Amino acid sequence: MEYGLLLQNIAKHIQLSEEDKNYLLSLLQSKKLRRKSFLRQEGDITKAAVFVTSGLLRMYSIDKNGFEHILQFAPPGWWIGDIKSYITQQPGSLYIDALEDSEVLLLEKKHLDNLYEKVPAFERFFRILAENALATYQQRLIDNLSLPAIDRYNNFCRLYPSLIECLPQKQVAAYIGVTPEFLSKMLSQAPSSK
Amino acid sequence: MEYGLLLQNIAKHIQLSEEDKNYLLSLLQSKKLRRKSFLRQEGDITKAAVFVTSGLLRMYSIDKNGFEHILQFAPPGWWIGDIKSYITQQPGSLYIDALEDSEVLLLEKKHLDNLYEKVPAFERFFRILAENALATYQQRLIDNLSLPAIDRYNNFCRLYPSLIECLPQKQVAAYIGVTPEFLSKMLSQAPSSK
DNA sequence: CGGCGCCAATAATGTAGGTTAAGGGGTAGG
DNA sequence: CCTACCCCTTAACCTACATTATTGGCGCCG
Numbered sequence: 061m062e063y064g065l066l067l068q069n070i071a072k073h074i075q076l077s078e079e080d081k082n083y084l085l086s087l088l089q090s091k092k093l094r095r096k097s098f099l100r101q102e103g104d105i106t107k108a109a110v111f112v113t114s115g116l117l118r119m120y121s122i123d124k125n126g127f128e129h130i131l132q133f134a135p136p137g138w139w140i141g142d143i144k145s146y147i148t149q150q151p152g153s154l155y156i157d158a159l160e161d162s163e164v165l166l167l168e169k170k171h172l173d174n175l176y177e178k179v180p181a182f183e184r185f186f187r188i189l190a191e192n193a194l195a196t197y198q199q200r201l202i203d204n205l206s207l208p209a210i211d212r213y214n215n216f217c218r219l220y221p222s223l224i225e226c227l228p229q230k231q232v233a234a235y236i237g238v239t240p241e242f243l244s245k246m247l248s249q250a251p252s253s254k
Numbered sequence: 255m256e257y258g259l260l261l262q263n264i265a266k267h268i269q270l271s272e273e274d275k276n277y278l279l280s281l282l283q284s285k286k287l288r289r290k291s292f293l294r295q296e297g298d299i300t301k302a303a304v305f306v307t308s309g310l311l312r313m314y315s316i317d318k319n320g321f322e323h324i325l326q327f328a329p330p331g332w333w334i335g336d337i338k339s340y341i342t343q344q345p346g347s348l349y350i351d352a353l354e355d356s357e358v359l360l361l362e363k364k365h366l367d368n369l370y371e372k373v374p375a376f377e378r379f380f381r382i383l384a385e386n387a388l389a390t391y392q393q394r395l396i397d398n399l400s401l402p403a404i405d406r407y408n409n410f411c412r413l414y415p416s417l418i419e420c421l422p423q424k425q426v427a428a429y430i431g432v433t434p435e436f437l438s439k440m441l442s443q444a445p446s447s448k
Numbered sequence: 449c450g451g452c453g454c455c456a457a458t459a460a461t462g463t464a465g466g467t468t469a470a471g472g473g474g475t476a477g478g
Numbered sequence: 479c480c481t482a483c484c485c486c487t488t489a490a491c492c493t494a495c496a497t498t499a500t501t502g503g504c505g506c507c508g
Contacts, residue, residue, distance in 0.1 A: 205323035
């Protein structure tokens with residue numbers, strides 16, 4: 061179990077006493093995921109916030125033709141989750157699985173709600189987290205609406221230089237919103253600035 | 255000036271004392287906007303959170319071919335803003351203007367930061383606001399990646415039944431991500447369930 | 449060694465949606 | 479009543495990307 065990464069992540073935005081830290085850690089569960097195993101599937105209710113400590117996860121939806129559309133990758137140090145299902149506590153439509161053997165920390169909603177009461181600083185931490193994620197999704201929506209595929213690809217390379225090296229093209233294609241075939245064709249035509 | 259709507263909006267998520275309410279109200283500025291006038295333009299820094307009390311605003315980007323892509327409409331009772339610019343306090347790329355004569359309340363970042371210190375319940379309020387907005391953007395991104403235009407249109411109708419009545423088709427097209435011509439063609443072909 | 453399955457890449461064809469341009473119907477202003 | 483403008487519609491053509499089929503490389507197993 062690796063708590064250092066999480067505490068580091070939190071310390072960027074709020075200060076915690078030792079007591080608060082210990083209380084937080086007492087609420088966490090650790091979970092190992094083998095490559096290709098699921099953390100959640102369509103229809104599940106999101107009962108916990110998820111923080112990745114090692115490996116690589118992805119969150120995606122599957123459309124009615126069976127195609128995957130990736131909303132987010134989560135390397136170590138990232139949070140991931142179907143937030144709509146978490147908020148409403150209703151079944152959600154998203155899938156989360158591991159692209160590599162991974163390890164995550166789970167913070168259950170009921171525990172997080174207690175945590176908010178006892179350590180209000182966490183309200184701020186998760187507010188900031190949500191605001192940042194919101195900014196990211198706003199930007200990505202703009203990109204999807206207004207940029208051609210090659211620009212979306214280049215943006216992805218710029219934002220996630222470490223991911224582009226370890227991901228198969230197929231996964232990148234499912235993120236930027238094109239077919240693997242088209243991405244291949246596009247890259248062979250444009251040597252790009254990479 | 256209309257504060258009732260704002261207080262109502264806040265009361266859905268947190269409870270405030272009379273004192274807190276008065277403090278909040280003391281921080282607000284009211285602003286009137288004529289139809290077609292701008293609340294912000296590309297390059298501006300977002301200095302305040304914006305709550306709409308009357309009228310109708312829209313937030314959009316303009317791509318390099320000059321086309322508008324609408325990220326959000328904001329009827330009365332909604333918040334709106336370029337959150338990336340707000341967080342980073344750097345110039346942003348989005349435009350916000352009024353589709354009708356409107357009135358908004360402004361809460362400046364410096365005041366909001368004070369408010370967080372003095373009334374921590376607002377951390378919770380804006381956390382919940384950001385989480386809900388995040389869920390909305392996540393869903394919209396899924397829709398844009400995985401649904402054809404007609405389904406995106408029907409989702410829009412289902413989510414914003416009051417807007418569909420008062421918006422010109424052109425604006426709806428810029429929201430769901432098609433040309434006005436294509437939307438028109440699509441609607442004449444599919445009588446839809448509306 | 450030879451066959452099989454799985455991926456990544458290529459090639460040929462199909463289609464959703466964009467572009468351009470022209471026209472018509474409502475309505476506000478003179 | 480005329481004109482002007484806005485908004486919507488229609489239709490022909492075009493382009494970006496999808497779909498399907500095919501190919502070649504590579505590890506696995508007999």
